[in-house]
Amino acid sequence: MLANTHPELQVIDASRVRAADRDWSLARTPVGPRLVARVPAADAASLGGFEGEAGTSGSTTTLVGPLSARNAAALRRQILWLAPRPLGLATSAGFGDRLGLATPGHVAALRQVGGSIAPVFAQQSIREMARTGRTPQQVLDAAMWGVLAAGWREGFGADADHLKTPADIDACLQAGFTWFTIDPSEHVEAAADGAAPDTLAPALRALPWSHLEDTEAALRTRYVDRDFDVDGHVIRVDEAAIVRAAVKYGRAVAHVAQMYRYLRAHVVDGAFDFEVSVDETESPTSHAEHLYVARELRRLGVRWTSLAPRYVGRFEKGVDYIGEVADFDRDLAVHAAIARTHGPYKLSLHSGSDKFAIYPSAVARTGGLVHLKTAGTSYLEALRTLAQVEPGLFRRIYAFSLGKYEADRASYHVSGRLDRVPAAETMDDGALAGLLDDFDARQVLHVTYGSVLTARDADNRPLFVDALMAALREHAAAYTTCVERHFVRHLVPFARPAVERGRA
Numbered sequence: 001m002l003a004n005t006h007p008e009l010q011v012i013d014a015s016r017v018r019a020a021d022r023d024w025s026l027a028r029t030p031v032g033p034r035l036v037a038r039v040p041a042a043d044a045a046s047l048g049g050f051e052g053e054a055g056t057s058g059s060t061t062t063l064v065g066p067l068s069a070r071n072a073a074a075l076r077r078q079i080l081w082l083a084p085r086p087l088g089l090a091t092s093a094g095f096g097d098r099l100g101l102a103t104p105g106h107v108a109a110l111r112q113v114g115g116s117i118a119p120v121f122a123q124q125s126i127r128e129m130a131r132t133g134r135t136p137q138q139v140l141d142a143a144m145w146g147v148l149a150a151g152w153r154e155g156f157g158a159d160a161d162h163l164k165t166p167a168d169i170d171a172c173l174q175a176g177f178t179w180f181t182i183d184p185s186e187h188v189e190a191a192a193d194g195a196a197p198d199t200l201a202p203a204l205r206a207l208p209w210s211h212l213e214d215t216e217a218a219l220r221t222r223y224v225d226r227d228f229d230v231d232g233h234v235i236r237v238d239e240a241a242i243v244r245a246a247v248k249y250g251r252a253v254a255h256v257a258q259m260y261r262y263l264r265a266h267v268v269d270g271a272f273d274f275e276v277s278v279d280e281t282e283s284p285t286s287h288a289e290h291l292y293v294a295r296e297l298r299r300l301g302v303r304w305t306s307l308a309p310r311y312v313g314r315f316e317k318g319v320d321y322i323g324e325v326a327d328f329d330r331d332l333a334v335h336a337a338i339a340r341t342h343g344p345y346k347l348s349l350h351s352g353s354d355k356f357a358i359y360p361s362a363v364a365r366t367g368g369l370v371h372l373k374t375a376g377t378s379y380l381e382a383l384r385t386l387a388q389v390e391p392g393l394f395r396r397i398y399a400f401s402l403g404k405y406e407a408d409r410a411s412y413h414v415s416g417r418l419d420r421v422p423a424a425e426t427m428d429d430g431a432l433a434g435l436l437d438d439f440d441a442r443q444v445l446h447v448t449y450g451s452v453l454t455a456r457d458a459d460n461r462p463l464f465v466d467a468l469m470a471a472l473r474e475h476a477a478a479y480t481t482c483v484e485r486h487f488v489r490h491l492v493p494f495a496r497p498a499v500e501r502g503r504a
């Protein structure tokens with residue numbers, strides 16, 4: 001029937017959903033992917049929320065429409081598993097996707113590793129959205145179309161990452177996000193780390209005590225000279241430690257509580273995942289500081305599903321953990337114990353891509369109460385694909401990225417150096433993809449995505465993004481393969497304990 005009325009449509013089999021007498025799918029067409037809806041002609045009014053070209057042949061009405069925001073919203077009302085949902089404490093992984101084409105690869109990796117990792121297919125920070133010129137709705141819808149294309153029906157989360165203001169919350173809530181990561185780093189007083197006791201005293205006095213519903217005296221009574229037994233790990237807190245923790249994180253605690261209450265007041269059905277991230281600070285979060293943050297947030301009524309301390313060692317973008325794994329393991333054991341006994345909540349690994357050295361420790365110490373957050377690594381796999389299928393375009397993007405690196409690296413944790421990156425001019429096309437395995441080149445390409453995706457020529461035409469997207473659409477299978485291969489390595493350590501727990 002469909003083939004008769006629209007011979008040019010090539011339905012993507014995995015996307016096909018039959019619900020009652022309605023039939024939904026995606027189709028490849030010469031002008032890109034389209035939504036195809038077929039309903040009984042008598043029921044044609046049910047397509048009223050959709051846009052596109054509708055026609056009736058016999059007893060069936062068929063609509064062929066664009067992958068637009070309107071059609072995405074209408075389809076979510078028809079197919080419930082296309083709407084993101086809160087994931088709670090399930091072992092989970094976040095797949096930030098700056099181009100919006102990576103979800104089929106993420107799904108393929110999840111299917112290959114098995115287990116029961118709960119996926120976050122829509123995930124983008126406010127900073128990433130600003131740099132790529134995408135809206136929260138575009139991010140969420142792109143993931144949803146990928147979910148439909150791949151036929152993933154097990155549910156997924158949508159993480160509005162590194163939110164800093166109520167306006168950030170509004171935009172993401174409106175778009176349908178279900179996981180809100182609050183980043184209070186602007187309220188973290190990093191200078192408290194090295195500060196002398198006499199400078200800490202006035203800083204303590206200056207905390208927003210009314211917002212904290214607290215007093216200095218009450219704070220001291222709760223913490224000073226107490227031993228906190230956290231699942232067998234004793235954390236001793238003295239006067240100096242609590243003053244430093246309060247000065248460093250007190251304002252952040254007040255800010256997070258404010259953002260939490262704002263969300264509680266605005267989320268219609270009351271259910272959402274809430275994450276607190278202090279990962280983007282200079283110094284590691286001590287155990288006493290983690291304890292302070294967790295206990296104070298609880299006292300203020302905040303409930304969260306995950307928290308990202310700043311761990312020891314270095315979590316640089318796009319490369320493996322830098323530091324001693326044994327140190328990380330010892331440090332994480334206590335953070336995990338705090339998370340078990342003060343929630344429980346998951347520990348979140350931000351800048352988590354490519355940290356293969358520490359995944360086994362993270363999974364073992366948390367017992368699977370862990371969230372792996374990745375963002376830029378899917379973009380890097382897009383570039384790897386490009387190096388293989390359109391080396392000329394890849395060379396231009398690489399050269400452009402080198403020129404932008406020094407400026408773009410400012411807000412990221414990277415140590416890649418331009419004087420160490422390989423020169424592409426002398427490389428054969430076949431060797432270009434290897435640049436994605438080079439520490440320095442990888443970091444250069446990782447942090448310059450915003451410049452690449454928004455660059456325009458003298459006539460204000462996009463310099464790279466349209467050609468990049470066209471290449472990835474044309475070579476969708478190659479891109480999915482690259483993403484899948486890369487993510488299987490990430491997910492295997494996280495899938496295993498879930499399976500074992502399930503059997504226990």
Ligand code: ZN
Nearest residue numbers: 277279350351
């Ligand atoms: Zn982060």
